[in-house]
Amino acid sequence: MNEIDENHLHADPGIDGHHPHHGAPTSAAGATPLQRERAQTIFQKGARGRRAFLCPSLDVPAADAEQVLPTRFRRREPARLPEVSEPEIVRHYVGISKRNFDLDSGFYPLGSCTMKHNPRLHERVAALPGHARLHPLQDTDGSQGALELMWNLQEALAEVSGLPHVSLQPSAGSHGELAGVLVTRAYHEDRGETRKKVLTPDTAHGTNPATVTMAGLEVVKLATNDDGGIDLDDLRAKADEDVACLMLTNPNTLGLFDPNIEQIATIVHGVGATLYYDGANLNAVMGLSRPGDMGFDIVHFNLHKSFTQPHGGGGPGSGPIAVSERVAPYLPVPVVKREDAADGGAPAFSLEHDRPKSIGRLRGFHGNYGCFVRSYAYIRSLGGDGLKDASEVAVLNANYLLARLKQKGVAEYLPLAYGELCMHEFVLSGGPMKKQLKIKTLDLAKRLLDFGFHPPTVYFPLLVDEALMVEPTETETKETLDAFADAVATILREAAADPEIALSAPYTTPVRRLDEVAAAKQPVIREALV
């Protein structure tokens, strides 16, 4: 039975009886308060001479200005920074913050991004002065707590991944990818081989091919088979002695675990290449299956995804890598080392830089320590069983939402692209919706905004027509999942009656659809100042 066809917009609201968003506006008749408030930047506010900062007084003898810093080195015109009072700053930024949707306010099923709850405990412990005001060049003696924390985190990540050697240095997932590909390159070069090709499936995250190019290697695309996994014939045909690495996400970006992973590993290792695991989807398998046990040599973690570092509107992230024995000598420096005391006393922790085969350093200092504190707190809160439970519920929630959407009749218009079950996320194709209801995935996404939901990832992976990639995560309630499924069903019903509703959505957001083409054609990327 298909509820969408049977219940047109005006017909039976009963199926959505407990729906919190029932009756979302279907036109932009009157502007909302946020819409009436036109965007003004901080540079357009304030007045000459206004200020927030009071400089500490000069307590040293005034020196001859020309002698201390000759005029030719001095700035002639001051940087035209804003001139505003502290209350104005607070009002301004609190005001514009309200023009953001955020995870603390509502459901954020953005596929591939693992938008799980961010516990406030983590912010509290990261702000302790012993962590927050610790200088990165503090002597080893004065940073034992930080180094122990890093060592414990390295050990935990090694256990979760099944790969024994860890570098915490990379700053985000794509930085971890670069580390991993450079490690692979160094491994082959050390064996006197110059392998140039890196295999990436056509479902791969865009960061994979971009990274390969930056590391001086070439991308070779692998086809996807009818089940959504790697096409083994294509892999066998392309795996040769010039292949350095296969980069794989498992479960992949279709939300599917590749059942042929052992064969894939055998083929890749058979030609002497390494197997790289993009850890963006690790939230599906923590405590259930380990990349190291699947045959991977290198894995990067996204601490901001699986280990719940807040996403901050686009960072900070953190992208440690874990590797197998054979590529361990090439890890970036520094790594944290532990030495047990001979007399049974407290162990000593230090940063090891002297690793002759290392690819070197990828950034300043030791990585995003503030992120380590948060993710370590998360791991201590959950423990091994808790991490496993998190992944189980993430997968349960995804499958339930998939089933619920099917129950609501959504599958007819947005069928699952591949497979029957899914792991922590799933990808629907909006192709039939576009054809039958005359609205695209983009329109569905924009209409979801009026229902108070962040839309799923859209138009990725690229091989799925009108893709909609949904990752609910484990921290959502069944009620939220039900409400989301109801909203999607409602939008499809609306579209069946009048596609224009979705085509012109959203109506309730601070601004409506924006002209991105004009923005790119004549880029204005800073405020014009007079």
Add this chain to the structure above:
Amino acid sequence: LSRYTAITPADLDAMLDAIGVGSVEEIFERQIPGAVRLARALELPDGQPEQDVHAHLSALAARNTSAEDELSFLGAGMYDHYVPSLIDMLVERSEFLTPYTPYQPEISQGGLQVMFEYQTAISELTGLPVSNASTYEGPSAVAAAAYLAKLHNGRSRIVASAGLHPHTMQTLRTYAHGYEMDVVEVALRDGLTDPDAWAAAIDGDTSAAIFALPNFYGAVEDAAALSAAAKAAGEDRGKAPVVIAQADPITLGILASPGECGVDVCVGEGQPLGNRLDFGGPSFGFFAAREEYLRRMPGRIAGETVDIDGRRGFVLTLQTREQHIRREKATSNICTAQALNALAGVVYLTWLGRDGIVELGELLLARTHYARERLAAIDGVQKLHEQPVVREFALRLDRDLDAVRRRCIARGVNPGVDAHALSGREDDRGVLVVAITERRSRAEIDRLADVLGAAIAAERADGDGDGGASNGASNGAGASSGQAAVA
């Protein structure tokens, strides 16, 4: 029920029923081959209640010596500036803390406007017209700038001043291997990039010429002269390289802007602008350039536009540069950057304001000058160079630096960074890099002078057996005090 999940037994039954499976295990069994399923529990400590985790993390924090626990003159890349309280409040707001990259601009105007304002502030500070919305941090921003140069001119040589921070130089070498580029290092003379060697190093295959402002030893480089020399040398030999400066943003309130000095790309570490030390991260890297490089910039860029009702709005723009569109032809692989840290940066610059950043710069200049003269007057201490310094300077000690530092630290004063421990350069043995922020008062600088003077005198009294010649003997990589050594 585990932490942060919400599925009750009743929920579970209903959900399994809807899915059409008998158990959660079945969902996994039907998808993951048995051979790669983990048959045991993860060997990790058991989960703990919130208050126990707090106690554990507090205990670890207590074993660190933070800038609250000693009088610290540590710098060399990150600095103990005062972070105003309004930044704490703003970065902890859910609306800024918990969303992701603004893929849906209609509900992300706050974050996008912050990026646009940040780009404006960085553009003003650097004197360059275009800025991205942030990169990871300082040294990798320099490496990203070198990639821009490679994409721009396709040449293979990077000329880099030895005045770059050692971590920058090491990072650049790591990346350059991937770019298939060579790094040629230009030595310093009298504390500054040697102008003759700089011009001589730039050949027709030079893609980028990179220097630091101020440099690792605190000296204010002549940015205008270095830019002009690099361009002249390049043009003589074919075509000018891309001139890149790694700048300390807090000094740009009073230093001539890189843009007006002829620099093409200015990048740097944003931590001094309202970000915590955090043992080295997260902070942000800034990245600004001349207009002609706009379409080769890495990372997110926010742009202005209008919505269908004509309202002003902001979007991520020029996305065809980026990995999610362009894939292997992208200008960078960067995806998640440092949006929240960049927010702290623009709020900090707003808090300082147009006059404040100049006043703060003048205060740092005066105190740094005072501290350098005061410390250089100590018997056994010399200035490493006589060049102007703004917020940091280098001294050469005639006693074992490791031992001297230990004596100072024992008295609650961390006198600064051992340059050799960071760079591994023989020339840097006995070189102390001292940083001054607005948090270090004259009285505290005087205390540093007293403690450092006493430590050197004590070393001299104690150590006549191995004397000044031993300087560095126990000061090399892996020294017992363990300040970060180099590979």
